[in-house]
Amino acid sequence: MDKNDHKVSIITPVYCPSQYLIDLTEKMFLESLAGSSMKNNLEIIIVDDASPKRNELKAMVEKTAKEKGLNITLIRNETNQGIAKSQNRGVDQSKAPYLLLTNNDIYAPKDAISRLLNLLRSNSQYGAVGPKLSFAFGHRIQEIDTGIILNDFTTDEFKKIDAAAERLVKMHDGDITTVNSLVGCFLMTPRSVFEEAGGRNEIYGLGYHTESEFLIRVRKKGFKVAVDQGTLVFHGDVGKRDFYGPSMKSVQRKATYNLLRNYAYFVFRNGWKELFSLLNDYKK
Numbered sequence: 001m002d003k004n005d006h007k008v009s010i011i012t013p014v015y016c017p018s019q020y021l022i023d024l025t026e027k028m029f030l031e032s033l034a035g036s037s038m039k040n041n042l043e044i045i046i047v048d049d050a051s052p053k054r055n056e057l058k059a060m061v062e063k064t065a066k067e068k069g070l071n072i073t074l075i076r077n078e079t080n081q082g083i084a085k086s087q088n089r090g091v092d093q094s095k096a097p098y099l100l101l102t103n104n105d106i107y108a109p110k111d112a113i114s115r116l117l118n119l120l121r122s123n124s125q126y127g128a129v130g131p132k133l134s135f136a137f138g139h140r141i142q143e144i145d146t147g148i149i150l151n152d153f154t155t156d157e158f159k160k161i162d163a164a165a166e167r168l169v170k171m172h173d174g175d176i177t178t179v180n181s182l183v184g185c186f187l188m189t190p191r192s193v194f195e196e197a198g199g200r201n202e203i204y205g206l207g208y209h210t211e212s213e214f215l216i217r218v219r220k221k222g223f224k225v226a227v228d229q230g231t232l233v234f235h236g237d238v239g240k241r242d243f244y245g246p247s248m249k250s251v252q253r254k255a256t257y258n259l260l261r262n263y264a265y266f267v268f269r270n271g272w273k274e275l276f277s278l279l280n281d282y283k284k
Contacts, residue, residue: 009094013086027153127223184211
């Protein structure tokens with residue numbers, strides 16, 4: 001077996017116009033990776049998508065990599081390219097045989113990555129897998145109500161997630177559910193499948209529906225898409241903070257425009273039948 005077969009490249013685009021989002025990346029996302037049972041086998045690629053606070057982000061990444069012993073590479077986009085282009089660029093510069101495509105607003109308990117990796121390594125029928133998520137936009141299979149609200153970036157707060165993850169393993173270890181879609185904030189796929197399916201379609205700009213179309217192509221290649229019911233990842237915010245600073249309204253307008261535009265793109269490219277198959281995974 002290839003000695004690199006147990007290595008994972010984590011690809012995470014970030015856009016940080018406020019200190020809060022830098023803190024979120026450092027104190028929740030990277031902190032959880034530092035505590036991962038896979039820590040020494042992780043290659044972390046952070047793609048700075050032209051953040052206004054790019055210098056502060058760079059300083060944080062360099063400090064965290066040194067202090068936590070994490071293998072982090074920071075890539076900068078000179079202009080804002082969106083999730084799809086940023087992830088494709090990150091994948092191009094990564095090396096591991098497995099890819100974990102993530103957001104930076106997640107906390108992964110110590111065994112979350114290894115559980116998904118083991119699922120892929122032991123079942124070649126799966127082309128993409130994801131965990132249960134504390135917030136999954138209403139995805140009826142992937143979303144789970146943990147009742148957890150994080151008020152600060154502290155060990156005691158994160159212990160709430162770790163405890164919930166341990167309970168979930170005991171209740172649903174080995175329970176795998178096949179789905180049509182996954183939320184793209186924590187999605188693992190073999191590099192070979194990612195490349196065979198053509199990567200992320202960059203026409204979707206900021207990213208709405210880019211993971212949905214990618215997973216359609218994965219399924220059309222004959223692979224299954226699945227949720228590991230025994231693996232939990234926290235997806236969400238910490239406290240009530242200033243997310244985007246003065247640019248908040250502009251970001252919201254741009255996001256709304258991209259969401260509506262990408263619905264039209266998705267239907268035009270894939271048809272209504274595929275849209276309804278995806279919506280079937282969500283709450284009615």
